[in-house]
Amino acid sequence: xxxxxxxxxxxxxxxxxxxxxxxxxxxxxxxxxxxxxxxxxxxxxxxxxxxxxxxxxxxxxxxxxxxxxxxxxxxxxxxxxxxxxxxxxxxxxxxxxxxxxxxxxxxxxxxxxxxxxxxxxxxxxxxxxxxxxxxxx
Numbered sequence: 001x002x003x004x005x006x007x008x009x010x011x012x013x014x015x016x017x018x019x020x021x022x023x024x025x026x027x028x029x030x031x032x033x034x035x036x037x038x039x040x041x042x043x044x045x046x047x048x049x050x051x052x053x054x055x056x057x058x059x060x061x062x063x064x065x066x067x068x069x070x071x072x073x074x075x076x077x078x079x080x081x082x083x084x085x086x087x088x089x090x091x092x093x094x095x096x097x098x099x100x101x102x103x104x105x106x107x108x109x110x111x112x113x114x115x116x117x118x119x120x121x122x123x124x125x126x127x128x129x130x131x132x133x134x135x136x137x
Contacts (some may be wrong), residue, residue, distance in 0.1 A: 004135035009104040063105035096131035
């Protein structure tokens with residue numbers, strides 16, 4: 001297994017943000033273009049199979065299904081990265097795991113992490129430094 005670094009930990013929030021963007025885009029497409037005339041994703045898959053290459057509805061359905069598939073792949077990637085992080089932080093002390101989760105998984109700012117775990121700024125950063133050292137080691 002690769003060493004867990006700050007960059008690898010930060011991947012989670014990057015993928016999470018990308019996944020949320022895709023979800024919003026798909027929601028927009030369904031609300032504005034698909035919801036009333038075409039229905040659900042299952043309806044789109046049926047339209048995609050039965051539509052011809054020159055049919056705009058079939059083409060639209062095909063692209064919407066592909067976009068939805070990309071979203072599912074991003075969610076799978078997100079789950080994979082989260083599993084890697086959880087496996088890596090198992091060896092940390094519980095308070096260090098909380099610091100890592102709050103900052104790298106929940107995306108809290110350092111002030112919020114300090115409030116959430118009930119530690120001062122310097123103590124929180126010491127815990128973070130120690131956790132990173134253990135993860136790299």
